[in-house]
Amino acid sequence: MSRATAFDMTRRAFGAGLCLCCLPSLARAENFSLEEVAPSVFIRRGVDAEADAANLDGIANIGFIVGEKSVLVTDSGGSLADGRLLRRMIRDKTDRPISHVVLSHGHPDHFFGAGAFLDEKPVFIGHSRLPEALTMRGEFYRKRLVGLLGESDVGPVVMPTKLVKEQTEIDLGGRRIVLTAHQPAHTTSDLSMLDTSSGLLLPADLLFVGRIPPLDGSLSGWIGQLEAVRKQNYGPTVPGHGPARVDFGPASAALLRYLTTLRDGVRAEIDSGGSIEHAMRHVGQSERANWKLFDDYNQRNVAEAFSELEWQ
Amino acid sequence: MDAKIFVVAAAVFVLGVAHALAGAPEPRGLWTGAMHGETPATLAGATVIDVTEASKLKAEGALLIDVAEAPSKPPGASSDMPWLPVHMSIPGAVWFAGGGFGGGGPAFQRRFAARVAELTGGDKKKSIVAFCHPRCWGSWNAAKRLVLLGYGKVYWFPGGVEAWEDKFAAAPVKRDKAWEEGDR
Amino acid sequence: MTRRLATVLLGLCAAGFLAAPAFAQSPDNSPDSPAARESRWQDLEKTVFHGKTAAPSNGVVTLDAPNRAEDAALVPMTVTIKPADKVKALWLIIDDNPMPVAAHIVFGPAADPREMKFRVRVNDFTNVHAVAQLQDGSLVEDAKFVKASGGCSAPMGQSEGEALKGIGEMRLKFARPVQPGVPVEAKLMLRHPNFNGMQMNQLTRLYTPARYIDKVTVRDGDTKVFDMDSGISLAANPVLSFGLVPRSSGSLTVEVSDSSNTLWRRDFDILRMTD
Numbered sequence: 027m028s029r030a031t032a033f034d035m036t037r038r039a040f041g042a043g044l045c046l047c048c049l050p051s052l053a054r055a056e057n058f059s060l061e062e063v064a065p066s067v068f069i070r071r072g073v074d075a076e077a078d079a080a081n082l083d084g085i086a087n088i089g090f091i092v093g094e095k096s097v098l099v100t101d102s103g104g105s106l107a108d109g110r111l112l113r114r115m116i117r118d119k120t121d122r123p124i125s126h127v128v129l130s131h132g133h134p135d136h137f138f139g140a141g142a143f144l145d146e147k148p149v150f151i152g153h154s155r156l157p158e159a160l161t162m163r164g165e166f167y168r169k170r171l172v173g174l175l176g177e178s179d180v181g182p183v184v185m186p187t188k189l190v191k192e193q194t195e196i197d198l199g200g201r202r203i204v205l206t207a208h209q210p211a212h213t214t215s216d217l218s219m220l221d222t223s224s225g226l227l228l229p230a231d232l233l234f235v236g237r238i239p240p241l242d243g244s245l246s247g248w249i250g251q252l253e254a255v256r257k258q259n260y261g262p263t264v265p266g267h268g269p270a271r272v273d274f275g276p277a278s279a280a281l282l283r284y285l286t287t288l289r290d291g292v293r294a295e296i297d298s299g300g301s302i303e304h305a306m307r308h309v310g311q312s313e314r315a316n317w318k319l320f321d322d323y324n325q326r327n328v329a330e331a332f333s334e335l336e337w338q
Numbered sequence: 339m340d341a342k343i344f345v346v347a348a349a350v351f352v353l354g355v356a357h358a359l360a361g362a363p364e365p366r367g368l369w370t371g372a373m374h375g376e377t378p379a380t381l382a383g384a385t386v387i388d389v390t391e392a393s394k395l396k397a398e399g400a401l402l403i404d405v406a407e408a409p410s411k412p413p414g415a416s417s418d419m420p421w422l423p424v425h426m427s428i429p430g431a432v433w434f435a436g437g438g439f440g441g442g443g444p445a446f447q448r449r450f451a452a453r454v455a456e457l458t459g460g461d462k463k464k465s466i467v468a469f470c471h472p473r474c475w476g477s478w479n480a481a482k483r484l485v486l487l488g489y490g491k492v493y494w495f496p497g498g499v500e501a502w503e504d505k506f507a508a509a510p511v512k513r514d515k516a517w518e519e520g521d522r
Numbered sequence: 523m524t525r526r527l528a529t530v531l532l533g534l535c536a537a538g539f540l541a542a543p544a545f546a547q548s549p550d551n552s553p554d555s556p557a558a559r560e561s562r563w564q565d566l567e568k569t570v571f572h573g574k575t576a577a578p579s580n581g582v583v584t585l586d587a588p589n590r591a592e593d594a595a596l597v598p599m600t601v602t603i604k605p606a607d608k609v610k611a612l613w614l615i616i617d618d619n620p621m622p623v624a625a626h627i628v629f630g631p632a633a634d635p636r637e638m639k640f641r642v643r644v645n646d647f648t649n650v651h652a653v654a655q656l657q658d659g660s661l662v663e664d665a666k667f668v669k670a671s672g673g674c675s676a677p678m679g680q681s682e683g684e685a686l687k688g689i690g691e692m693r694l695k696f697a698r699p700v701q702p703g704v705p706v707e708a709k710l711m712l713r714h715p716n717f718n719g720m721q722m723n724q725l726t727r728l729y730t731p732a733r734y735i736d737k738v739t740v741r742d743g744d745t746k747v748f749d750m751d752s753g754i755s756l757a758a759n760p761v762l763s764f765g766l767v768p769r770s771s772g773s774l775t776v777e778v779s780d781s782s783n784t785l786w787r788r789d790f791d792i793l794r795m796t797d
Contacts, residue, residue, distance in 0.1 A: 158681050158684075161681075162681065172504070173504070299695070299697040299707075299709075301598065301600075301639060301763070302596075302598045302641070302761075303586075303588070303598045303600065303639075306588075306592065306598070325592040325593075326592040326593045329592060329593045329596050329598075330593070330596075333596060333759060333761075336711065336761070337693070337711070337713075337759075409620065411621075412621075412718070412719040412731075412732030412734070412754065412781065413731075413732065413781070415621070415732075415736070415753070415781060416736060416751065418626075418751065419621060419623055419736070419751060419753045420566070420569045420570055420621070420622065420623060421620065421621055422565065422566065422569060422620065422621075422622055423620035424562075424618050424620070424646070510558065510562075
């Protein structure tokens, strides 16, 4: 962080009284509503929009699970301000300690809320490849988000303190949560969660509902992971984006349809000697009506897919 | 991997804020150590300013001197592959590429003094703002040099181009020809 | 739209940041003003062509580039040339990139220069120029304005070690089976991270050292197809499409060297390729 911005931030905080930096949060608090998607599992639905100063990058589905002893945060939020709102909501519901904060993968709309939980001293859990992703891009994301929200609402990049390589279990007191680290799919650091007591699946951004999924890991990997998870016949699920609770079967089928359309379209282009430009203009267009923000991401997804698949 | 490493890493990110407030002690003369790192919070004889003050001084017609170093050509690059990075700075600034060097001896000092004298028309009371990037000793040195040269209204803007860009538009600025030629 | 907005727009599309402008910019000192772009091009002409100026192309060379690049680190561009026999050499120049010459191609007798496709990085809102050198030495150019940002400085999502996996691997694909004497389009794929020296490891604050492909030569037997000098403006894992008039040698030799003086060479048995 630059000296100047650090000074500015402190000056603002002290000069105006600490409350100033909470004002936008207060305004937003009315819109911050929780849904109890399973007993003692509360989810805030993210808005299907791009990050901006009004939504505080609260675009992902985040929330918490309350056990008999402690609380696990399923994802922290898109900014320090977003994370603070979540923390306040947790404290409205329970006084139990926040023992765990999950960083589901290395995208800013999921991890920038972590700063709001630092003084509770939870364990920050991430995929074993999350440190690599945050190291390469965390500060870059932070700077960009500061440009949108301002320094005081963004917060630091918080590194995971416990890494998951394959699978791990957490006991919140009478409530076991199983965390699974996935092969490159949506990103290279995707973590999913299963609340064993309710059977609720929380696959984070491995599942997008209604909002176009951005590809930042591996298309083949994502299709493979989804197909594997589908075999488990999960029911109620909290997607990373979209409604707070969906049925995994149909929701994952829709995502799988988009991803396979992308894969098959790109493969057909490659096999017929088509160019990446041509593919970017044409592949996936049949899915246009099915996804919000389609035009903002589809072409980039095609380019990513093309450069992945042409080497296969 | 060891989780402890990442606890430390997290602490580094978080502490970055608090750490920046402390500042390094002011050296007596020019700084000749590593150019990137913790800089002092003060500069005796000069005023430390933020972006709001910098923009006010710019509007009042202060001389803005950018001493950022030009990014160096990647090693191994062939000579027939031109290296022409666009330098973004405060619009209207004069760019002394590498002008914040702490060493250089009398020749460098003469070159610096001569170009500043030209730009100020010899007016030692002209407001001058020195800047480069955050945590860059170059602008501290340049401001110090200006103080030592007897300029009375020297401003050090440690936030530099980055702080400027957070509030205002930066613009491409070419190397100051006279400064470059002074090198020959 | 400002340059910083573009950074926001395109630097991190995967993360939900398509959003509102940060500030307005006065047109006078705007880096994106036509005057500033023209001045930049004049500087480039001086440096790259030693003061020679390129005339408008009149259709001899045509550059196709996206108006808005969806992925700044992978921007496809196509250069078409006609009539092909008029052209000796070709430059693809991304004006505002720090190493603006993305590629300089010198065609040989076995080339079919009608079309070349590149994938480049674009670091800014910038003009892109395709300049052809005709047989008489004169230069003609075509330009497009491309909106993109952060293609050079956007950090990789993976570590350096991961990005170096498979470095030097080459693939060659043809649109149709190769027949001596019949022009054919070839696609050359190179596995190389093309580190440009501007990607910072955000934790160590150190830049991943530059390491990029600086020369590619393609020969059909002993006959030159083309030589290419390239820089950090080529995308990672670059892919080049070029035209070839195959000789009867049946062997296409590709040599690639990078800025750390590593050399890779592969001979492709092109008359028997089934891909």
